[in-house]
Amino acid sequence: MELRGCEILIKTLLQEGVDTIFGYPGGAVLDIYDELYHSDIRHILARHEQGAAHAADGYARSSGKVGVCLVTSGPGATNTVTGIATAYMDSVPMVVLTGQVPTRFIGTDAFQEADITGITRPCTKHNFLVRRVEDLALTVREAFHIARTGRPGPVLVDLPKDIVQASIEYVPAPDPADTADKRTVTIDESQLRHAFELIDKAERPVILAGGGIIMGNAADDLHRFASRLSIPVTSTLMGMGSFPGTNPLWLGMLGMHGTYYANMAVSECDLLLTIGVRFSDRVTGKIASFASKAKTIQIDIDAASINKVFSVDIPIVGDCKSALQLLNRFVDERTDTDSRNQSQWLDQVAEWKRDTPLKYSPNGGTIKPQNVIETLYRLTEGDAIITTEVGQNQMWAAQYYHFDKPNRFLTSGGLGTMGYGFPAAIGAQAAFPDKTVIDIAGDGSIQMNIQELATAVSHKLPVKIAILNNGYLGMVRQWQEIFYGKRYAHTDIGETSPDFVRLAEAYGATGLRAMKTEDVEPTIRTALEIPGPVIMDFVVEAEEGVFPMVLPGGSISQMALDNTEPANK
Amino acid sequence: MEVRNHTLTLIVNNKPDVLARIAGTFSGRGFNIENISANITLDPTVTKITIVTRGDTATVIKIKKQLKKLVDVISVTQHENGSSQQREMILFRIETDGTNTREITETAEKAGCSVISSTSEDLVIEWTGTAEKADDVIRQLSAFSIRDMSRSGIVAL
Numbered sequence: 270m271e272l273r274g275c276e277i278l279i280k281t282l283l284q285e286g287v288d289t290i291f292g293y294p295g296g297a298v299l300d301i302y303d304e305l306y307h308s309d310i311r312h313i314l315a316r317h318e319q320g321a322a323h324a325a326d327g328y329a330r331s332s333g334k335v336g337v338c339l340v341t342s343g344p345g346a347t348n349t350v351t352g353i354a355t356a357y358m359d360s361v362p363m364v365v366l367t368g369q370v371p372t373r374f375i376g377t378d379a380f381q382e383a384d385i386t387g388i389t390r391p392c393t394k395h396n397f398l399v400r401r402v403e404d405l406a407l408t409v410r411e412a413f414h415i416a417r418t419g420r421p422g423p424v425l426v427d428l429p430k431d432i433v434q435a436s437i438e439y440v441p442a443p444d445p446a447d448t449a450d451k452r453t454v455t456i457d458e459s460q461l462r463h464a465f466e467l468i469d470k471a472e473r474p475v476i477l478a479g480g481g482i483i484m485g486n487a488a489d490d491l492h493r494f495a496s497r498l499s500i501p502v503t504s505t506l507m508g509m510g511s512f513p514g515t516n517p518l519w520l521g522m523l524g525m526h527g528t529y530y531a532n533m534a535v536s537e538c539d540l541l542l543t544i545g546v547r548f549s550d551r552v553t554g555k556i557a558s559f560a561s562k563a564k565t566i567q568i569d570i571d572a573a574s575i576n577k578v579f580s581v582d583i584p585i586v587g588d589c590k591s592a593l594q595l596l597n598r599f600v601d602e603r604t605d606t607d608s609r610n611q612s613q614w615l616d617q618v619a620e621w622k623r624d625t626p627l628k629y630s631p632n633g634g635t636i637k638p639q640n641v642i643e644t645l646y647r648l649t650e651g652d653a654i655i656t657t658e659v660g661q662n663q664m665w666a667a668q669y670y671h672f673d674k675p676n677r678f679l680t681s682g683g684l685g686t687m688g689y690g691f692p693a694a695i696g697a698q699a700a701f702p703d704k705t706v707i708d709i710a711g712d713g714s715i716q717m718n719i720q721e722l723a724t725a726v727s728h729k730l731p732v733k734i735a736i737l738n739n740g741y742l743g744m745v746r747q748w749q750e751i752f753y754g755k756r757y758a759h760t761d762i763g764e765t766s767p768d769f770v771r772l773a774e775a776y777g778a779t780g781l782r783a784m785k786t787e788d789v790e791p792t793i794r795t796a797l798e799i800p801g802p803v804i805m806d807f808v809v810e811a812e813e814g815v816f817p818m819v820l821p822g823g824s825i826s827q828m829a830l831d832n833t834e835p836a837n838k
Numbered sequence: 839m840e841v842r843n844h845t846l847t848l849i850v851n852n853k854p855d856v857l858a859r860i861a862g863t864f865s866g867r868g869f870n871i872e873n874i875s876a877n878i879t880l881d882p883t884v885t886k887i888t889i890v891t892r893g894d895t896a897t898v899i900k901i902k903k904q905l906k907k908l909v910d911v912i913s914v915t916q917h918e919n920g921s922s923q924q925r926e927m928i929l930f931r932i933e934t935d936g937t938n939t940r941e942i943t944e945t946a947e948k949a950g951c952s953v954i955s956s957t958s959e960d961l962v963i964e965w966t967g968t969a970e971k972a973d974d975v976i977r978q979l980s981a982f983s984i985r986d987m988s989r990s991g992i993v994a995l
Contacts, residue, residue, distance in 0.1 A: 390859060391866045395909040398855075415909060573903035576896070 274402045274433035275300040278366075279308050281409045281442060287337050289699055291315055291324040295341020296381060297368025300433045313699055313728050316720040318345050320692040322352020323718070326361050327696030330679045331654055333486065335362045335416050336696065342368040343381030346427075347388065351686055353423045354392040358683025359507060360484055362421035364412050365393075371431035372400060386427050394422030402435040406442035414445040420571040421484055454572075456587035456595060464542070464566045464583045465599040471540035471564070473614040474500045477523060477552075480507030480682070481545015481569060481589045483675040488512065490593035491544065497600050499611055500542070501618050503531040505552050506667055508545065509678040514671030515651070520618070521627070524552040525819045526664040529828060530621035532819065535560050536826035537617075544568045545589045548579040549683070554825035568592045625830065627668050629813070634785040638662070638737040638809040642669035644789050645707060645735060648797060653705040654697045656680065656690040658714030660744035662737050663690075664815040666709040688717025691734060695721055698730040705733070705797065712738040712766050722776035725802040733796050734804045736769055739811045747814045750832070763811070773804035782806040839894035843872055843969075845917040845924055845994050846902065848887040851910040852878055859908050860887065869893065869901050873926070875991030884912060890969075890992050917994050924994040926972060929954075930963045933983040942982050949978045960985060 272280070278301060282290075289311045294302045305312050315321035318340045325336030336356075340349055346367040356363045370379040386396045395415050397408050405428075412424040468474055482491050482504075488511050495502050495518055502512040503520040512519055521528035523535055535541060541563040546552070553559040556579055567574075567581040568589060575584040585592060629639045642665050645653070655670055656679040657663040663680055672678050679697060681689040694708040708715075715736050725732050737743075740763025749757050770780030779799050783792040789807065796803040817828035850856045857876060864871050872890040879886050891901060898916065905914045917924065930951075932942055942961055943953055951965040965975050969992060976987070 386855065387858070390855070390862050571907070573900070573907055575903075577900060 270439050271436050272439040273300070273436050274405050274428075275304040277402070277406050277437075277439055278409060278428070278433060279304045279310065280439070281406045282310065282337065284441065285335070285410065285413045287335075289313060289328060290337045290339050291321040291328070291696060291699075292339035293318050293321055293341065293345060295345045295368060297342035297345075297370060297430045298339065298428070298433075300430070301339065301366070301368070301428070311699075312339075313695070314724065315692065316723045317718065318348035319352050319688065320695070320718050320721040320724065322349040322363075322365065323355065323686075323689050323692035324696035324699070324721075324724075325363050325365070326352060326356045326689075327656060327679050327693030328700045329356075329361050329363055329696075330693070331676050331697035332700040333676060334700075335364055335413055337364050337366070339366045340368070341381065342370055342385070343383045345381075346385035347383050350389060350392065351684075353389055353425065355681050355684045355686045355689055356423040357392045357394065359681065360421050360480060361423065362416040363423040364409075364416050365423060365425040367425060367427050369398065369427045369429040372429045373431070375429065386425065389425050392423075393425050396425040396427070398427040399429065399432050402432050402437050405432060406440075407445060410442045411445040454586050456585060456592055458595065460583065460585055461592060461595055462599060464585060465596055467540060467564055467566070467583070468498065468500070468542055468596075469603070470609065472609060472611065473538045474498070474540040474542065474611075475520070475534050475538040475563075476500050476502045477535065477541060477543040477546055478502055478504040478508040478511040479544065479546030480505065482508055482511035485545060485570065485589035487545075487590035487593050488675040490590055490597060492516075494593055494596050494600065497597070499615065501534055501615070503527070503535060505546055505549065505682070506680060507682040509667055510672035510675040511545075513673040515673055522667050524549075524825065525554065526668065526815050526817065527819075527825070528627055528668070529625040529817050529830065530618060532817070532825040532828060533621050534618055536562070536824070538563045540564050540566070542566045542568075543581070544592065545570075547571075547574040547577065550578075553579060554819045555823055558824035558826070631786070632810055634787065636783060636786050636789055636807050636809045638665050638739070638807070638813055639669050640786065641735060641737060641789055641807050641809065642666055642709065644793055645709070646670045648790070648793050649705050649707070653677070653707050654679065654694070654701065656694040656697065656706070656708045658690040658708070658710045658717075659685045659687045660711055660714060660742070661739075661747065661813075661815050662709050662711040662714065662743070664744075665737070687714035691715060691732070692718050692721045692724075694732040694734075695725055695728075695730050698725075698732050699728070702730075707733045707735055710734055710736045711743055712736055712740065712769070713742040713762055715769075716766070719772070722773065722778055722802065726777045730802065731800055732802050734802070735793075736804060736806050737809050738766070738769070738806050739809050739813065740764075740766070741811060744815070746812070750812065750814070769804050769806040773802075778802040778804060780804045780806065782808065784808050839896060841892060841894050843890050843892050844898045845922070845992055846889045846891065846905070847915050847917065847994055848889065848905060849879070849912040850885050850887060851912065852883050852885045853910055856885065856910045857887070859910060860889075860905065863904050863908065864891070864901070867900075867904060869897065873989070873991040875993050888992050888994050922994050924968060924992050925966050926969055926992050927990040928965045928972060928975065929988045930965070930979055930984055931986040932961050932963060932979065933985045934958070934960060935983075938982070945978060945981065949975045951975065951979075
């Protein structure tokens with residue numbers, strides 16, 4: 270049967286199990302959109318291509334499936350770049366389909382031409398420009414395969430208009446020639462056994478869990494392992510949800526705004542087992558003093574992440590799930606009984622937790638942003654999918670919402686993309702129509718992709734947005750307060766921000782405002798009962814800071830615990 | 839750790855943008871390319887690229903890991919000193935003054951070069967050898983008027 274390229278594309282997407290595409294039409298993809306018109310694939314029309322890319326990312330992070338984004342050539346394609354780079358830094362499986370000018374026009378500065386494969390080469394796991402319709406089906410299948418295997422990541426496929434218009438005899442593409450699997454490695458079992466012996470003997474062990482646990486679907490295995498050996502667990506921002514946030518062994522997040530007890534435990538431990546972690550500078554602080562008393566073990570699927578910034582004693586290349594399953598088997602096979610005396614260590618950790626918990630000071634009726642998160646946690650019973658923007662809102666969400674399950678906390682950790690949270694929430698809501706999805710936002714970052722309110726309203730995606738409205742670009746203001754003599758250069762946006770309640774209403778959503786602490790709970794209750802998208806505008810303490818805070822360049826054991834205390838505890 | 843040159847050979851898919859991916863990996867991650875050469879192999883679907891990079895051992899290990907992650911890179915091997923043969927080629931165009939053609943030719947041949955073209959105005963001289971000897975050859979020919987010079991990247995086996 271002779272088919273056009275655009276028909277072959279849709280057939281191949283169906284072959285890959287795609288049920289939802291986030292996109293925005295344009296000249297170069299008219300033929301593809303014409304095919305979508307007849308197709309069962311759900312298309313969610315964003316209002317900006319960046320929104321479409323983040324939504325595909327949010328769909329992927331919440332569901333574990335490959336997110337798909339479709340945009341036109343030129344500006345359509347370049348608008349996805351921030352979304353692609355966001356997904357790349359956080360290893361999110363995504364396929365971005367971009368239109369391209371007809372092949373005969375490539376390189377002539379044609380209308381809406383951009384060299385998008387050139388532009389995205391450094392921020393995709395791989396990308397393709399399809400030059401022959403004969404290659405289309407296999408290329409698309411390869412793109413999905415590369416996106417989801419090994420360390421996942423975004424893959425871009427550039428589709429010239431003449432290629433999707435051309436017809437050939439259609440033969441379904443086979444499973445792709447294995448281009449990524451040749452890199453998969455079998456875990457060095459003897460090395461892992463050696464690591465296990467060290468873990469088993471350690472007196473002050475800590476596990477540092479990363480996003481790899483979530484991407485590798487290994488949270489249950491981690492829970493089992495840590496529980497059986499009674500090892501306290503901390504995580505990176507990307508690892509939130511990899512270990513139950515309500516488990517007594519949970520230490521909270523590590524790093525710049527990590528908990529006192531997580532930072533102290535890693536600084537004092539004699540063994541640090543890291544799994545699916547890439548040692549971001551936001552996690553390690555001063556690298557020379559990071560876990561300096563510990564033997565360190567790193568398990569990661571990406572060999573290039575091992576010894577990249579931090580030299581470990583025992584490197585193990587392999588996927589988190591297989592490694593943890595093996596570690597659990599080693600526990601099963603252990604003949605001698607557990608002889609470690611860990612109670613002293615667990616007592617020490619408990620003491621840190623008890624004496625220096627996360628804390629904030631109430632201030633009369635003025636809403637504290639932390640209180641908003643705590644109330645959201647309580648009223649959603651910890652079961653919402655939470656997305657964040659970037660900055661203070663993100664850190665408070667990580668500190669005060671507790672995640673018992675993976676794939677529930679979607680945040681731009683690596684790239685730190687303001688404007689990520691709301692479209693990502695739309696993507697997550699599209700994947701899980703019946704779940705509560707909440708974007709925890711700031712009054713600055715929400716304005717970066719506010720146009721997606723139209724997407725949420727038109728597709729009846731009842732995302733809730735909680736704006737922690739402090740009238741500032743809060744995290745930058747916090748740095749200006751501490752390091753730049755309170756000179757708030759261009760971070761005071763309160764006067765000129767829109768009325769978010771009326772803005773929500775203008776888009777056909779609901780807007781609610783809370784001015785006082787006692788308004789917080791009823792506002793959230795009301796929002797959760799409304800079946801459509803809601804903006805909650807929480808007018809919060811303007812100059813509240815995120816603490817603890819490790820000073821840049823400092824060791825993670827040196828934290829400022831509030832804004833009155835010098836950072837030398 | 840000692841900073842020195844390291845020679846890597848990459849076998850890659852022969853695709854239009856593969857060189858850009860490799861060069862981008864070096865520039866994006868702050869690594870250096872000292873020199874590079876590339877051509878197809880007996881199998882025209884794959885290209886062999888030889889890259890000389892400068893750095894300490896730890897840096898070269900990082901470079902190799904990053905290159906191996908590229909989908910179109912089939913293999914990366916590092917040449918150890920002593921166990922591989924490495925050569926580069928230099929072409930010199932040397933101006934003659936009408937009287938010294940013979941002197942240039944003799945000096946060049948003594949230095950291991952061969953004259954591959956000759957006009958009344960200049961000679962084009964070819965030299966192939968190891969990188970270590972190249973500077974020596976350039977120095978010897980600098981006694982004459984070198985109008986232009988092209989050095990290839992290293993090829994290695």
